[in-house]
Amino acid sequence: MRNGFAGLALALTALAAHAQEVYPSRPITMIVPFPPGGVADITGRPTAAALEKVLKQPVTINNRPGAGGKVGNAAVANAKPDGYTIMMALSSVSVLPEADKLFEQKPAYTLDQLAPIALITADPVxxxxxxxxxxxxxxxxxxxxxxxxxxxxxxxxxxxxxxxxxxxxxxxxxxxxxxxxxxxxxxxxxxxxxxxxxxxxxxxxxxxxxxxxxxxxxxxxxWGAKRHEAFPHVPTFKELGHDVEYYIWAGIFAPKATPEAVIKTLREATKKAVEDADFRATMARVNSPVQYLDAPEFAKYWAADAKRLAEVVKVIGKVEEQK
Amino acid sequence: MDGVFGNLMLGFSVALQPSVLAYAFAGCVIGTLVGMLPGLGPLAGISLLLPATFGLDPIVAIVLLAGVYYGAMYGGSTTSILMRIPGEAASVMTCIDGYAMTQRGRAGPALAIAAIGSFVAGTFSVVALMLLAPTLATFALRFGPPEYTALLTMGLLVLSYMSGGSMLKTLAMATVGLLLGMIGIDAMSGYTRFSYGQTELADGIGIVPVAVGLFGLSEILMTAGQAATPPAQRPTLRQLIPSADEMRLSIGPIVRGSFIGFLIGIIPGAAHIISSFVSYGIERRISAHPERFGQGAIEGVAGPESANNAAATGAFVPMLALGVPTGPITAVMLAAIMVHGIAPGPMLITEQPQLFWGFVASMYVGNVVLLVLNLPLVGLFVNLLRIPYSYLYPAILCFCVLGVYSVGNSVMDVWIMLVMGGIGYVLRKFQFDLAPVALGLVLSPMLELSVRQSLAMSGGSYRIFLERPIAIGMFGAAAVLILLALKPLVFKSKDWRSDVGLDE
Structure with a gap:
């Protein structure tokens, strides 16, 4: 079952032939490229709930798991760029195309197909x-x-x-x-x-x-530079003297060709949504405090992170599946 | 025990308030309507309603969602029975005998038994959930990749075994389904397979377009191929009520279906649809008259519908007892709870007893409301059949296209449905069984993933499948099923079951 209602609403709206529509005029689908229970889903659901309050349209979660997130990432990268399909992706979004390069296969999507909207959380694993x-x-x-x-x-x-x-x-x-x-x-x-x-x-x-x-x-x-607040007794690689650092971050993306005005609406909505008291409380309860960054800063953060992770992928090299 | 009932009373005291009941009714109505649209199932229904629940009290929110959930599950069986359109994979088995009953003028009893079976199975599962959740959940965790592989293999073989006639044809169809399931990005390595450059195909082939095409469209084509238009039905009141015989025949399948469904449902993963297939297979095998299956046997509706509902409730066991989400539907329910400041996890039942018991009570309420609401509606639904076929079928076709498109906003899905309709028509002309295609398609990605995960766990040794007790048990059962199916080929004798009186 993929997200049915958004589609049905789309079909009906199309029938009604709205000539001029103000975004968003129908439900928005937020694709989570993983099954429930992981960071993207746990972050995505409260974020969708908070966005809903601001945008006054349902934001429904659609889990599209597969291949470390590649299936869902590719689905959003190739989705109709109308702002009605957005995504809660993880740091792996920039690693997967790198791995494709390593194995000399055509990437399922490329990073320039995605527009960053906002960073929501970033935590050490x-x-x-x-x-x-x-x-x-x-x-x-x-x-x-x-x-x-x-x-x-x-x-x-x-x-x-x-x-x-x-x-x-x-x-x-x-x-x-x-x-x-x-x-x-x-x-x-x-x-x-x-x-x-x-x-x-x-x-x-x-x-x-x-x-x-x-x-x-x-x-x-x-894997953090310092200990995580919720796990004060758990040491880090850094303090044990090993240069091993990694953060799992969750951020909102839209297809690259999404109109500027729509992206602006999404950015402003996210900015308001992350201030929502219920949202902050929910994220604090799951020990993943909000680390909001708006699109320009997030884009910089993403670029730096992607570059660093690409290096890591090169160092680690090909990881073969055991047959 | 006292504690359980005390807690349950606490739950009911909340769930039975008039305002809460009103929400339960509203949820069931919305759910039934959503479920009736092809392609839109419980998940779409509750995802849509989730935002509306944020302002509500947690118990009210869950009652409403539980209502939608049960309603949509039931709504899916309505279209399967009346029009041979499975709303989702779980209703595929209901299509076969449910629609055959409709053609024989027994649509009313089929719908009624589906509602009663769902109710019994739902209630049974909620009781089991309430009493056994922590114990069962620990058992469910023992299902790792090798056990999963064994379960899926057994599921496929049960299906092949059940179509006693031509095992060759059934296995061929299951293989077609498994192959179709290979299309798209490989969940393990990330390679794109058989997509021929179509980005829509990279996501794989969905079950809804295939099931609607194979079952629904092919039926429309078959009818169009008949020499004379079948007359529209004029159901009388007597035809709406299940006969004593039909009731009697349904008891066994409902009980067995509830049990099987619940057990399969608690296993984390998405193999719940196996429950309806396994139930159908078992009912057909132990029936005194297996030849009635496919021709409108009430057991073929009662068993799978019960199993399907029990599995849906069973899926909540690992979620509530362990904080392990089992699928998108439990995740939405979980989100409804999280929004109210409750973090799900292994301590949920002890730390939030009022929520757990409220949840259990609201599931009871949802079940009862659904039954009360839908039994009178059976008459209304059956009257849809009064519409002459020349109007009814084009309308159904239109709903199929709309429904399938809306599942993923993809025109590709509509094409897949149309192609599958054509293929389904041809295959039915050659008397192939289509259910294995649907099962194979759904199981293929899971089977592949679990086989490869098992081998990764063992470092490539196939012995892992023979070292774990649960897996051995299930592979053993699968082997026995194969041997039993081969037996009539070797010895031209009657099936052993008819001699020992294992039938009704």
Missing amino acids: ILVVHPSLPAKNLAELVALAKAKQGQLSFSTSGVYGALHLPVEMFLHAFKLKMRAVHSTGGGPAITMVLGGHVEMTVGGPASISSQVNAGKLRPIVG
Whole structure:
């Protein structure tokens, strides 16, 4: 089921043949390129709710998972640029085309097909293991992984996805080998660890907090420059002396050719939406405080991040699937 | 136990307030209407209504959404039974015998039994959810990629096994479905496959256009090919009510369907549609008269409809007990809760008892309201059949096109539907079973992903499928099913079930 109502409304509107319409005059679809349970979905739903209040039109979430977010990203990149299809994407949006280059395949979309609207959140990811794993800290985990080189496994949100890249950075820095089990998003990746099917994964605070608090997952180490407020006891790679840093950010995008006026409306609406008290409270509750940046600043942030991650992809190189 | 009932009373005291009941009614009406449009299912219904609930009390919000949810589930079966148009994958099985009943003038009983079956299954699942959620959820987590692979394989084989006649044809159709499911961006590696440069195809082929084309359009074409126009029906009151016989035949399928559906529903992942296929397969096999299936057997409506509803409720188990979202519908429900300042997670039931019990109570209420609302409406819906075919079918065609377009705003989907309609027509002329195509299409991406995930877990060793008890059990069951299906080919004897009296 994709988003039916927006389409039906479109069909009906088309029948009514509105000549002059003021944006937005019908429901907006926000594509989340992952299944529920991950950072993009957890951030996207409250954001959509807050945008709705400002735009006075329903903003419905449409989960389009697949290939680390590539399916949904490509869908938005190629969508009709009318402002009725927008996206809540993760940092992986700029990594996936890089990986395509690496494998010399035609990218499913390119970055210049997307227009950044606003950054909503940016959090360091945190490594979590199943509580039954003997490793209690990074040193023990590394020792365990060394002893069982190539035996431990971790789940990801998809190859070169937002949860895969940080693990590869970690493995690369410590010269470790593990089995990567790719799923389609943070939700399934975490479920796999909860069920004990893989030993570990990483996650943004929004997607792991409740499980960590309930003792169902054990946090080991974070990728931030400093410790995350919600996890004061979890050290970072940086403070342990390793140059491993990664942030999972969630931002709103629209197709590049969306008219300037529509983009302006979306930007202004987002600006108001992130000030919404309910929205701020919801994001604070999932330990993912709002880090709003408007389009120009977000574009700069994105460009710098994309450049850095492209380097990381080159360093890590091709990650082959185990057959 | 006292605690459970005390809590439940607390929940009901909220859910039964007149204003809350009014919302439940409104939700069911909206849901039923949305569900009746081809292509628009429960998800579209509740996504649309979600914003309207933000200003409401959390319990009211969930009652309203639960109403829409149940309503849309039921609305989907209405079009399947009356017009052979499956609103979504889960209604595909209902189409087959439901529509056959309509052609025999038994549309009323089919609709009534679908409503009753949904009600029983819904209630059963809510009770199971209430009493067993934490225990079951822990079990559900044990389903990793290898178990998932085994479950999906078993699902496909159950389907092949159930069409006793030509297993070859069924397997061929399942393969066609699996191959169609390969189109689009590979969920694992990200390679685009078989899209021939069409960006719309990169997203894969959706189940709705395929199901509407294969089942709905092909039916219109078949009717157009008949020598004489079938006369419009004039249902009498007696024809609206299920006969004692039909009621009796439905009890077993409803009970079994509820049970199977609930168990499949609690497994995280999106394999819920297997429940309706498995239920249909089982009913057909244990029936004393399997030849009636496909010709309008009430069991073929009662079982899958119950299973489908039970699975939908079962999906809430991992969400409520573990904070593990199982699909977009539970995510929308979760969002409705989150907006009210409640963070979902493994502690939800202990930390927010009033919410959990309110949720449980509102599901009961939604179920009852749906039954009360829809049984009288059966008469109204059946009267749609009074419209002469020359007017009815063009209207249906129009709704199919609109509905399928609106699912993804994609003209490509409309083309897929039209092509599938043509293919469906030809295949039906050659007596191929079409349900396996739909099942294969839906299962293909999941099956591929879970096989590859399993192999990634084991470092490439296929032994992983034989090292895990749940997976072994299900593969074993699948092997037995194959052997049973092969048996009539080897020994020209009757099916063993007819000898031991496992039938009704």
